[in-house]
Amino acid sequence: MATGRRRLAAIMFTDIVGYSARVQADEKGALADLARHNDLLRPIFERFGGREIKTVGDAFLVEFPSALDAVHGAQQIQIALGDYNRSVESPRRIQIRIGIHVGDVVESNDDVLGDAVNIASRIQSLAEPGGICLTQQVVDQVQNKIEAPLVSLGPTALKNIRLPVAVYRLVPPRVGAGEPTLDGRSGGHHLAVLPLANISPDPSDGYFADGLTEELIAVLSHVRGLNVIARTSVAPYKTAPKSIAQVGSELGVDTVLEGSVRKAGNRIRITLQLIDVATQGHVWANSYNREVDDVFAVQTDIAERTAEVLRLQLAPSELSEARRRPTANPAAYDLYLRGLVAARLSHGKGIDEALAAFEKATQLDPTFAEAYAAWANLYVGAAGDFFPFRSIMPRARDLAGKALALDADSSDAHSALANIALQFDHDWNAAEAEFRRALEINPSNVPALRFYGLLLECLGRFDEAMELYRRALRLDPGGESEGALSWIELEAGRVDEAIARAEHIHQDHPDALRQHLHLGMFYVQAGRRAEAAREAATPLGNADDDERFDHALLNALVGRPEAARQVASAVERGEAGSYTSAAHLAMLYASLGEREKALDLLEKDDREGDQVLWLFFRGPFFDSIRDDPRFVALLRKYRLPTELPRRLRPPNS
Secondary structure (H helix, E strand, O other), X not given: OOOOOEEEEEEEEEEEOOHHHHHHHOHHHHHHHHHHHHHHHHHHHHHOOOEEEEEEOOEEXXXXXXXXXXXXXXXXXXXXXXXXXXOOOHHHOOOEEEEEEEEEEEEEOOEEEOHHHHHHHHHHOOOOOOOEEEEHHHHHHHOOOOOOOEEEEEEEOOOOOOOXXXXXXXXXXXXXXXXXXXOOOOOOEEEEEOOOEEOOOOXXXXXXXXXXXXXXXXXXXXXXXXXXOOHHHHHHHHOOOOOHHHHHHHHOOOEEEEEEEEEEOOEEEEEEEEEEOOOOOEEEEEEEEEEHHHHHHHHHHHHHHHHHHOOOOOOHHHHXXXXXXXXXXXXXHHHHHHHHHHHOOHHHOOHHHHHHHHHHHHHHOOOOHHHHHHHHHHHHXXXXXXXXXXXXXXXXXXXXXXXXXXXXXXXXXXXXXXXXXXXXXXXXXXXXXXXXHHHXXXXXXXXXXXXXXXXXXXXXXXXXXXXXXXXXXXXXOOOOHHHHHHHHHHHOOOHHHHHHHHHHHHHHOOOOHHXXXXXXXXXXXXXXXXXXXXXXXOOOOOOOHHHHHHHHHHXXXXXXXXXXXXXXXXXXXXXXXXXXXXXXXXXXXXHOOOHHHHHHHHHHHHHHOXXXXXXXXXXXXXXXXXXXXXXXXXXXHOOOOOOOOHHHOOOOO
């Protein structure tokens, strides 16, 4: 190969999903899987003219004669792996991501270098397991030559690439061609249910349209082969509507369900239309005039028709379970919808209203499993932020148990029990089993994905945790998953990647105090003190209590202790604006170097408090006590890792 010559090339980069975790769990088996993977892929490279440039661990870098050859090769690879995966037991199945880009490369000895290689390697991480991602340059050359649909992910910032890159997801050539992930899916359709417009005579009935939107998202999430975008990502379109093309591009969906609700007394009129993003065409539309207590029949009809027009293969048992009538009491259902909407209000403003609504709904219908599950999850979400764990987690456990006694396949109830096992019992095995069950029932359960990822992060299973958060990010691109993913990258010791992601989030929200504070914490971890101090100096403005706490903590870490002392004193005097656990107070004192006080608080929290050390134990605020036998004893009691990744270890450790 000539050296130093610049030319245009079609570059493919492949990577095995979760391979690092495989090696840790079973090195011999993982090496055998890698050899089988190589044997499967290399003949396909050759068949489509691909030239293997190199392997990087479990990844391939391959050059193809054209973009079309590369795409056809990628499709055949995923089909071949799908066929292989159906022939072996689950632990031996192999999933890969593929990224393809066309751009300049420079030959160097037996290697190729340049942005084309960097971009291909970066976009493969955006693909789903068993998926393929392409850049605009590839799409321009193949879009009229392949039958597979393309879904835009929009302009995407990539590490060390100056300008955002337009990225597309290539819908797999057939549903099920790849090995199913934990959610049982490989590709499939992606659907956004836009907030239903309220056209009721009484504007106060708007809660009904909002609640029904949430219910439709929940119902459709159970449909096999359908990936439904989470409520938090579609909610902004209620006040800032956009064209279907913009929605499709921003959310990465191929279909959109939109419509309106008119409620007058006990009568409702629901008008809906399903729109194909690529063609802007209406693939289905219908209107329903029903009594409020018939809304469940409407939901069933919508789910069945949506599945039919998207040509999905539905499992009858899954469909019937998803369509079970949750209550025969219209008033109870009305209260349930009110509770769902109130529970979504920011900063806990609607907690009391939601609690009262769910309680009243279950009084009207003691068999209303979904209301019990929603009530349980509201308590779980409020624990530690608005109420002490010990005061409400037993109540949440009781409510989740009632929900499961009424409906053993309630994903939300299993998710609530998983969170109780995680956050209150610290029973990692029970939590994992419940999270997996919740996601088997409803693979689009974004809170379950996030908290399961949090559990795996806590246990140091970082590759698996990041995989779950990538799935959550795909289903909820407007939510908090990207920020959480950056924290996992940070805790895994991937400090540069975490900072790059945090800086990208900050660029999207330059005025958000929370993003300044998170970025400052990342700079602390990287030893970039001046930059951390700059972020810590961001004015508080109209900060909420959580932001004031984080601001004080960051300032203490950069050598400005005054704010931390003020917050700590206010908490100890009982003058804090909101509930603060002993473990949070210990963070402040540890960051101030008051070791004994911090350790006393952590031990008090262990005896009688919220026991949230598991969530924060890797944070830099605990570096002053990290090697203290009392701190190590607490970690061992909770069966937590006592070693930090090398990049996160404090100086002189």
